[in-house]
Amino acid sequence: MDLLRFITAGSVDDGKSTLIGRLLYDSKSVFQDQLEAIERTGQVNGQINLALLTDGLKAEREQGITIDVAYKYFSTPKRKFIIADAPGHIQYTRNMVTGASNSELAIILIDARKGVIEQTYRHSYIASLLKIPHVVICVNKMDLVDFSKERFDEIVKDYKNFASDLEFKGLEFIPISALNGDNVVDTSPNMTWWKGKTLLGYLEDLEIEVDETKHEPRFPVQYVIRPQTEEHHDYRGYAGQVRSGVFKKGDDIVVLPSGLRSKIKSIHTYESEVEEAFAPMSVTILLEDEIDISRGDMIVTDKHQPTVSQDIEAELCWMDAKSLVPGNKYLLRQTTGSVKSAVKEISFRIDIQTHEKLESSQLALNEIGRIKIRTAKPIAFDSYSENRGTGSFVLVDEGTNNTVGAGMIVGAY
Amino acid sequence: MTTRTRLSHLQQLEAESIYILREVAAQFERPALLFSGGKDSITLVHLALKAFRPGKFPFPLVHIDTGHNFPEALQFRDDLANRIGEKLIVRYVQDSIDQGKAVEEKGKFPSRNAIQTVTLLDTIEEFKFDACIGGARRDEEKARAKERVFSVRDEFGSWDPKLQRPELWNIYNGKIHVGENVRVFPISNWTELDVWEYIKAENIPLPSLYFSHRRQIVWRENVVFPVSEFVTLDSSDKVEEKTVRFRTVGDMTCTAAVESEANSLDDIIREIQTSRTTERGSRLDDKRSEAAMEERKRGGYF
Numbered sequence: 001m002d003l004l005r006f007i008t009a010g011s012v013d014d015g016k017s018t019l020i021g022r023l024l025y026d027s028k029s030v031f032q033d034q035l036e037a038i039e040r041t042g043q044v045n046g047q048i049n050l051a052l053l054t055d056g057l058k059a060e061r062e063q064g065i066t067i068d069v070a071y072k073y074f075s076t077p078k079r080k081f082i083i084a085d086a087p088g089h090i091q092y093t094r095n096m097v098t099g100a101s102n103s104e105l106a107i108i109l110i111d112a113r114k115g116v117i118e119q120t121y122r123h124s125y126i127a128s129l130l131k132i133p134h135v136v137i138c139v140n141k142m143d144l145v146d147f148s149k150e151r152f153d154e155i156v157k158d159y160k161n162f163a164s165d166l167e168f169k170g171l172e173f174i175p176i177s178a179l180n181g182d183n184v185v186d187t188s189p190n191m192t193w194w195k196g197k198t199l200l201g202y203l204e205d206l207e208i209e210v211d212e213t214k215h216e217p218r219f220p221v222q223y224v225i226r227p228q229t230e231e232h233h234d235y236r237g238y239a240g241q242v243r244s245g246v247f248k249k250g251d252d253i254v255v256l257p258s259g260l261r262s263k264i265k266s267i268h269t270y271e272s273e274v275e276e277a278f279a280p281m282s283v284t285i286l287l288e289d290e291i292d293i294s295r296g297d298m299i300v301t302d303k304h305q306p307t308v309s310q311d312i313e314a315e316l317c318w319m320d321a322k323s324l325v326p327g328n329k330y331l332l333r334q335t336t337g338s339v340k341s342a343v344k345e346i347s348f349r350i351d352i353q354t355h356e357k358l359e360s361s362q363l364a365l366n367e368i369g370r371i372k373i374r375t376a377k378p379i380a381f382d383s384y385s386e387n388r389g390t391g392s393f394v395l396v397d398e399g400t401n402n403t404v405g406a407g408m409i410v411g412a413y
Numbered sequence: 414m415t416t417r418t419r420l421s422h423l424q425q426l427e428a429e430s431i432y433i434l435r436e437v438a439a440q441f442e443r444p445a446l447l448f449s450g451g452k453d454s455i456t457l458v459h460l461a462l463k464a465f466r467p468g469k470f471p472f473p474l475v476h477i478d479t480g481h482n483f484p485e486a487l488q489f490r491d492d493l494a495n496r497i498g499e500k501l502i503v504r505y506v507q508d509s510i511d512q513g514k515a516v517e518e519k520g521k522f523p524s525r526n527a528i529q530t531v532t533l534l535d536t537i538e539e540f541k542f543d544a545c546i547g548g549a550r551r552d553e554e555k556a557r558a559k560e561r562v563f564s565v566r567d568e569f570g571s572w573d574p575k576l577q578r579p580e581l582w583n584i585y586n587g588k589i590h591v592g593e594n595v596r597v598f599p600i601s602n603w604t605e606l607d608v609w610e611y612i613k614a615e616n617i618p619l620p621s622l623y624f625s626h627r628r629q630i631v632w633r634e635n636v637v638f639p640v641s642e643f644v645t646l647d648s649s650d651k652v653e654e655k656t657v658r659f660r661t662v663g664d665m666t667c668t669a670a671v672e673s674e675a676n677s678l679d680d681i682i683r684e685i686q687t688s689r690t691t692e693r694g695s696r697l698d699d700k701r702s703e704a705a706m707e708e709r710k711r712g713g714y715f
Binding site: 070073080095098232240335389406 | 438558559583604606
């Protein structure tokens with residue numbers, strides 16, 4: 001069995017919480033005591049309010065608002081799922097970027113009555129920016145448009161039109177009613193014209209590419225294991241998680257940014273020595289030569305090395321109330337490394353409704369733009385479009401220690 | 414490249430948890446692993462073996478003993494620490510009570526669960542721990558579902574759900590000011606069933622409490638409650654002997670058992686797969702109010 005991580009996007013009125021509740025409920029992932037708790041709290045038109053399954057905090061229930069991303073878990077005999085449930089209306093960009101960063105799929109909801117709206121624009125743009133490989137558009141509330149095939153076809157056409165400049169590896173459309181459960185888990189008797197899969201059927205059958213293993217081998221060193229005991233006197237293991245690709249015993253490797261070379265002597269897990277390690281395995285690598293390697297360095301194979309530079313151009317989602325302006329200094333954290341950095345330039349800000357590039361002297365909370373940044377020391381990276389693992393970074397404000405920016409590397413400049 | 418290069422869901426969760434444990438080791442000066450002798454912290458210890466062997470753990474195991482723990486769990490705790498040769502620190506809630514820092518609850522269902530926080534925060538201060546690794550999972554409870562893997566707490570150990578750092582990709586930000594600390598939850602993304610399937614796959618030993626056994630119980634608020642020296646019985650309580658097991662093991666005063674014949678891991682997994690109640694349904698401490706867990710966490714609970 002494998003694991004699929006996905007995010008749900010859509011404003012509250014689109015029925016996002018109801019959809020998640022429906023997925024959990026119809027796949028029998030809701031427990032009796034949870035049901036009793038929401039039955040006590042409230043019902044809508046004599047039906048259980050499934051949306052209440054997703055609002056966890058006291059303040060959320062009291063005020064009817066959603067704070068931040070929540071994670072939900074469910075499974076079917078075919079697959080395990082982790083849902084990043086990002087709120088639709090408050091601080092949508094920051095929260096959606098957070099949830100999207102680990103997702104392999106995004107569900108974007110469209111209200112069948114309203115069709116493609118500006119929220120759809122935003123969510124699709126962010127899904128594309130974060131390079132979520134698969135997007136499924138759920139046209140919800142089909143019950144309110146008489147389950148009309150024409151209306152569904154019209155929305156699909158509108159969406160394809162508008163999203164023509166966005167790149168998704170997979171794009172699917174499914175007509176549903178989250179409230180009544182049509183085409184969510186069970187095939188709808190009300191839309192016999194729909195020959196496609198139900199949403200759950202789609203989620204279960206979606207083939208997840210082994211992207212990480214097709215990419216070039218990248219191993220950020222996380223921790224050096226040196227037991228210094230009798231038994232393991234000369235043991236010096238580089239522990240970490242393979243970020244992409246496959247490493248094999250005997251591979252010629254290069255350590256970046258230093259450029260030192262060696263060969264893989266052996267690869268270990270707790271139980272045994274293994275012949276190869278592939279993403280996302282956590283392993284320990286031993287090298288033939290004693291060379292200077294520490295946390296933050298990246299082990300790569302001889303061929304197809306990443307870029308090493310101090311001058312980085314990136315797309316940045318700003319997440320702090322205090323705006324980003326050129327000249328500001330932050331701690332830049334990429335893979336396992338941490339380095340001081342200074343923002344040199346804001347090239348443009350993106351209007352996420354129109355995808356237009358706007359001239360801008362700063363980035364405010366929830367804004368996305370293109371920046372140029374210089375790091376105190378060279379770092380090794382790939383572009384985010386080639387490798388989400390080595391092409392992403394966060395900025396940390398050294399005054400508050402808060403994570404204030406999420407960056408996706410375009411390249412060196 | 415062949416299709417074998419995809420990990421199963423348990424292997425993916427394991428790889429992620431090992432990564433998180435190593436991040437703690439690398440980012441903090443004085444971490445600790447909170448160990449209760451329950452299945453989740455036993456799983457954490459197993460993951461730590463995978464993360465750091467053949468080296469030593471870069472942190473001690475720390476147990477906050479309420480004084481009302483199951484003797485089986487305490488014995489297991491000591492044996493495990495001995496077997497793996499890692500340091501175990503135990504601090505006692507009774508000491509906090511004797512020092513007048515914590516006040517024992519009164520009434521018919523007194524529990525030391527809440528005042529455990531006092532001893533935990535004192536222990537953090539005593540050893541200047543900057544990170545405490547815990548076995549909490551997001552599927553346990555709705556307030557937990559909102560918590561980060563690296564959860565920053567202020568100098569009072571308090572969690573503010575509105576002031577959480579965004580957690581992107583797998584880049585964890587453990588930078589804190591002096592006095593603050595981070596609670597780290599490496600198995601955040603695991604479910605109860607994942608833990609059991611993993612325990613089975615890895616053949617991890619557990620205290621006997623998790624398997625069915627005969628025990629004296631009373632019924633309280635529709636749950637099976639173990640009779641012990643720490644529980645006050647009155648004339649309305651009818652003591653019975655039942656075949657039970659525990660789904661979760663905490664303080665004896667707030668952990669209920671379930672009637673069960675399951676005495677192997679296969680039986681338990683089957684039982685959980687068909688169970689209609691959550692694990693936390695047998696924790697009286699969570700039933701006290703709608704937001705019991707959230708409020709305890711705001712107060713510094715782990």
